[in-house]
Amino acid sequence: xxxxxxxxxxxxxxxxxxxxxxxxxxxxxxxxxxxxxxxxxxxxxxxxxxxxxxxxxxxxxxxxxxxxxxxxxxxxxxxxxxxxxxxxxxxxxxxxxxxxxxxxxxxxxxxxxxxxxxxxxxxxxxxxxxxxxxxxxxxxxxxxxx
Numbered sequence: 001x002x003x004x005x006x007x008x009x010x011x012x013x014x015x016x017x018x019x020x021x022x023x024x025x026x027x028x029x030x031x032x033x034x035x036x037x038x039x040x041x042x043x044x045x046x047x048x049x050x051x052x053x054x055x056x057x058x059x060x061x062x063x064x065x066x067x068x069x070x071x072x073x074x075x076x077x078x079x080x081x082x083x084x085x086x087x088x089x090x091x092x093x094x095x096x097x098x099x100x101x102x103x104x105x106x107x108x109x110x111x112x113x114x115x116x117x118x119x120x121x122x123x124x125x126x127x128x129x130x131x132x133x134x135x136x137x138x139x140x141x142x143x144x145x146x
Contacts, residue, residue: 034116078098
């Protein structure tokens with residue numbers, strides 16, 4: 001049901017909040033972004049509304065925000081984040097491509113999709129490697145012009 005998804009507003013990625021975690025002995029965890037997205041099932045291909053939380057280097061999803069145990073965790077280090085390459089009949093669709101599966105996710109707007117993709121890509125290995133390369137190139141250029 002797309003209307004359930006539309007009602008929740010994900011926080012601005014810039015407003016990172018430490019949220020107490022119930023299942024880790026009360027230690028704080030950092031949820032970078034959270035909100036409802038549609039997720040296409042792997043086997044039946046049905047679209048379901050799920051609550052997603054981007055935490056550390058994992059994307060967790062569950063049925064509702066107050067559900068304690070997530071349905072699944074998607075480690076982001078080996079993920080490619082891209083706009084959907086497949087026509088799935090939904091606007092604002094993007095994909096998380098892992099070694100074992102392609103997750104199809106739908107945001108409620110183009111802006112929301114772009115924000116999710118940007119936030120997720122910050123935790124991929126490729127992004128981390130690109131940042132290291134950029135830092136190295138900057139250091140080389142500084143040394144070269146001394």
